[in-house]
Amino acid sequence: MQFRSPRGTHDILPEQAGSFRKVIETSRDLFEHAGYAELVTPIFEENELFARSVGSETDIVQKEMYVFTDRGGRTVALRPEGTAPVVRAYIQHGLHARGDVQKLYYVGPMFRYDRPSAGRYRQFHQVGIEAIGSLSPYLDVECMALLLGIAQRLGVRDVAIHLNSVGCKKCRPPYVGLLREYLAPRIDSMCKDCNTRYLTNPLRVLDCKVESCRPFLEGIPRITDHLDDECRSHFGEVRDILEASGIPCTLDPYLVRGLDYYTKTAFELIHSAFGARTSLGGGGRYDDLVELLGGDPAPAVGFSAGVERFVLALEEARGEGAGGKDRNNAVRVFFVSTDPGTRTLAFREMLRLRESVPVDMDFAGRSVKAQFRKADKLGARYAVVFGGEELAKGAVKLKDLASGEETELPLAGLTERLGQMGGTQ
Ligand code: HAM
Numbered sequence: 001m002q003f004r005s006p007r008g009t010h011d012i013l014p015e016q017a018g019s020f021r022k023v024i025e026t027s028r029d030l031f032e033h034a035g036y037a038e039l040v041t042p043i044f045e046e047n048e049l050f051a052r053s054v055g056s057e058t059d060i061v062q063k064e065m066y067v068f069t070d071r072g073g074r075t076v077a078l079r080p081e082g083t084a085p086v087v088r089a090y091i092q093h094g095l096h097a098r099g100d101v102q103k104l105y106y107v108g109p110m111f112r113y114d115r116p117s118a119g120r121y122r123q124f125h126q127v128g129i130e131a132i133g134s135l136s137p138y139l140d141v142e143c144m145a146l147l148l149g150i151a152q153r154l155g156v157r158d159v160a161i162h163l164n165s166v167g168c169k170k171c172r173p174p175y176v177g178l179l180r181e182y183l184a185p186r187i188d189s190m191c192k193d194c195n196t197r198y199l200t201n202p203l204r205v206l207d208c209k210v211e212s213c214r215p216f217l218e219g220i221p222r223i224t225d226h227l228d229d230e231c232r233s234h235f236g237e238v239r240d241i242l243e244a245s246g247i248p249c250t251l252d253p254y255l256v257r258g259l260d261y262y263t264k265t266a267f268e269l270i271h272s273a274f275g276a277r278t279s280l281g282g283g284g285r286y287d288d289l290v291e292l293l294g295g296d297p298a299p300a301v302g303f304s305a306g307v308e309r310f311v312l313a314l315e316e317a318r319g320e321g322a323g324g325k326d327r328n329n330a331v332r333v334f335f336v337s338t339d340p341g342t343r344t345l346a347f348r349e350m351l352r353l354r355e356s357v358p359v360d361m362d363f364a365g366r367s368v369k370a371q372f373r374k375a376d377k378l379g380a381r382y383a384v385v386f387g388g389e390e391l392a393k394g395a396v397k398l399k400d401l402a403s404g405e406e407t408e409l410p411l412a413g414l415t416e417r418l419g420q421m422g423g424t425q
Pocket of ligand 1: 080081082083112114119120121122123124125126128129130258259279280281282283284285286301302303304305306307308309
């Protein structure tokens with residue numbers, strides 16, 4: 001029997017690892033430049049944390065969580081998202097005492113028992129930020145700018161920020177009442193999921209992708225026409241700041257998010273390429289969550305982006321299929337030994353040189369010619385030949401693999417010389 005990775009999970013092979021790392025490093029760099037500090041939380045948490053924050057009636061909690069009982073009888077869940085754990089840590093460690101706004105970011109795997117498809121996995125990775133402690137609409141815009149910034153830095157085009165306001169606990173219930181009224185005479189003709197949502201969370205009906213439900217959604221009341229004064233004014237400020245900052249966005253009054261904690265601003269970065277629309281990232285405000293999880297009230301806003309989704313978009317932008325050309329290989333110097341007698345010396349020098357220069361050698365007993373081929377394949381800039389003749393004179397041969405030029409170098413001080421020559425360039 002041959003083992004395979006569990007359904008919905010995937011291995012990131014060396015040729016993809018470069019893009020994977022690039023998405024993460026680009027995001028980290030942007031986040032840190034904007035004053036966000038990294039927070040690492042456990043991969044599993046108490047199940048109740050997600051039920052309470054993401055919402056017990058959401059698809060994530062109802063259908064997609066990996067929940068299990070550990071050996072101590074505790075019910076725990078693999079985290080399906082990063083916001084609730086960050087807020088849990090913020091409260092647990094009293095981070096509010098460290099300053100007015102806590103700007104935090106995270107990178108790591110998330111788990112959802114979703115139906116696997118292109119860009120949809122059961123274990124995937126997110127990068128995300130959370131700014132906790134401020135109602136400032138500038139922070140909402142900062143989040144959107146950073147999400148868009150990831151795409152821009154990576155050269156991913158055909159992206160647009162979709163924006164909505166989902167109101168708050170004061171103005172949403174009357175709007176949900178209006179929705180129910182509107183849907184009541186139509187719901188029998190709508191899909192099974194819409195019927196369930198109609199009872200549990202009618203807002204999610206707006207998000208239905210089933211073609212036969214579409215006609216029923218035309219003319220449905222828009223939440224942005226029913227915001228209270230505070231939410232309307234905040235939404236207006238967010239749009240004004242976006243405009244003044246030159247950040248384009250598409251207003252989408254039917255944008256609702258799959259998690260219950262949102263208040264006011266909700267947004268997604270939509271990638272439209274080859275006829276398909278994918279959400280590369282999403283987020284919004286969650287002004288009640290800290291209090292809901294037991295902390296002193298603190299408004300907050302954040303987003304997370306799907307690393308795998310950005311990798312796919314990046315590969316599309318470069319015109320590569322899965323497993324593009326990114327070599328993910330840092331080796332710049334390759335040590336060639338002409339006979340087994342010189343191998344140990346080459347090995348010892350390699351270990352020393354590695355402190356300053358990425359270097360590798362042959363471990364497969366290859367011929368000299370094949371060792372050069374390997375050096376080429378790895379993209380090395382220089383080969384250093386450990387041959388009996390030169391070694392007898394206390395020297396090695398250095399070959400510039402780009403120009404073919406050869407020089408003799410004394411073995412003593414080789415590490416320093418190669419380091420100075422920029423063997424890493
Ligand atoms: P979310 O919209 O559920 O939001 O997920 C954010 C992003 O994670 C999605 O836009 C998508 O790129 C990626 N993603 C979600 N599910 C999958 C999957 N099954 N496979 C691959 N990628 C996926 C959140 O998780 C919120 N915590 C965002 C947030 C942060 N809101 C405020 N702060």
